[in-house]
Amino acid sequence: MVVLSKPAIEQFPKTKNCATLLGGIPLIDLSKSDTKTQLVRACEDFGFFKVINHGVPVELIRELESEAIGPNGDVGWLEYLLLTTNTHSDYRNFASIFGEAAENFRCVVNKYISAVKKMACEILEMLADGLRIQPINAFSKLLMDEQSDSVFRVNHYPPCPDSQESKGRNLIGFGEHTDPQIISVLRSNNTSGLQISLKDGRWIPVPPDQNSFFINVGDSLQVMTNGRFKSVRHRVVANSSKSRLSMIYFGGPPLSERIAPLASLVQGEEDSLYKEFTWFEYKKSAYKTRLADNRLGLFEKIAAS
Ligand SMILES: C=C1C[C@]23C[C@@]1(O)CC[C@H]2[C@@]12CC[C@H](O)[C@@](C)(C(=O)O1)[C@H]2[C@@H]3C(=O)O
Ligand SMILES: O=C(O)CCC(=O)C(=O)O
Numbered sequence: 001m002v003v004l005s006k007p008a009i010e011q012f013p014k015t016k017n018c019a020t021l022l023g024g025i026p027l028i029d030l031s032k033s034d035t036k037t038q039l040v041r042a043c044e045d046f047g048f049f050k051v052i053n054h055g056v057p058v059e060l061i062r063e064l065e066s067e068a069i070g071p072n073g074d075v076g077w078l079e080y081l082l083l084t085t086n087t088h089s090d091y092r093n094f095a096s097i098f099g100e101a102a103e104n105f106r107c108v109v110n111k112y113i114s115a116v117k118k119m120a121c122e123i124l125e126m127l128a129d130g131l132r133i134q135p136i137n138a139f140s141k142l143l144m145d146e147q148s149d150s151v152f153r154v155n156h157y158p159p160c161p162d163s164q165e166s167k168g169r170n171l172i173g174f175g176e177h178t179d180p181q182i183i184s185v186l187r188s189n190n191t192s193g194l195q196i197s198l199k200d201g202r203w204i205p206v207p208p209d210q211n212s213f214f215i216n217v218g219d220s221l222q223v224m225t226n227g228r229f230k231s232v233r234h235r236v237v238a239n240s241s242k243s244r245l246s247m248i249y250f251g252g253p254p255l256s257e258r259i260a261p262l263a264s265l266v267q268g269e270e271d272s273l274y275k276e277f278t279w280f281e282y283k284k285s286a287y288k289t290r291l292a293d294n295r296l297g298l299f300e301k302i303a304a305s
């Protein structure tokens with residue numbers, strides 16, 4: 001893990017209209033009435049922030065965490081994918097073998113996704129308001145669309161004792177990358193590991209907080225805001241003694257949606273930094289890239305001379 005010296009911490013961008021800085025990370029209290037300016041500022045400076053008083057029931061978060069770990073609590077040094085090979089399998093048999101567990105998990109995941117999606121949409125509407133974008137649901141309607149291509153991911157990082165021995169070296173759990181979608185809502189248990197990259201390229205650790213959410217600006221929001229918001233580069237380093245469990249909702253647009261800078265954020269066509277693309281085109285090209293690649297590079301317009 002990167003340990004920051006005090007002078008480095010003092011060099012973090014000073015946020016005007018001030019979102020509280022918590023170890024360098026903007027902290028937004030969603031219960032406060034006027035947070036839109038702080039939200040805009042956090043998306044411009046970091047592409048990342050922490051939210052508290054978010055309205056998602058703590059019991060729902062805990063329930064999902066315990067369901068994700070599995071009914072019998074077996075957590076080994078293994079993550080696996082188990083696929084059925086018989087396309088004609090009778091799903092009623094599955095239910096009788098796996099008991100209620102799979103059914104419950106699906107049900108809790110659905111409730112959790114509805115709650116975090118609602119929060120993500122509220123944040124996106126405050127951001128649109130802060131940027132004076134009309135209509136105010138210009139971003140959130142993409143997540144609300146029935147065809148929205150949003151995904152949900154649960155990551156489990158087993159403890160990695162080797163990372164203790166490799167002093168001064170970060171053992172990577174999830175390599176550096178930006179998220180391709182519009183917005184990501186991340187919640188983890190209290191195990192550290194997540195780091196974000198500042199604009200100057202320095203990596204800073206994000207202190208974990210199981211009761212809060214961390215929000216990432218994704219590549220699509222960077223494009224729609226014509227680069228005003230930055231999709232944050234982030235990674236996860238291995239923890240030597242504790243396992244990390246994270247759950248992320250990635251709010252994405254429908255596959256057919258055209259992604260381009262919003263007209264109100266560009267003076268004229270020539271000021272647009274990106275070529276228009278559909279989310280399908282972006283996703284297709286993203287899956288041909290390496291995790292750390294700059295996926296937006298392909299869609300950037302060459303700077304006019
Ligand atoms: C290497 C890849 C994994 C990824 C798709 C990609 O081709 C590039 C982006 C990766 C990422 C990062 C954020 C999310 O975890 C994810 C689900 C996504 O939408 O883009 C992953 C993709 C993945 O693991 O399939
Ligand atoms: O596990 C984490 O904390 C972050 C994972 C992540 O960045 C991702 O799944 O895209």
Ligand SMILES: [Fe+2]
Nearest residue numbers: 177178179234
């Ligand atoms: Fe990510």
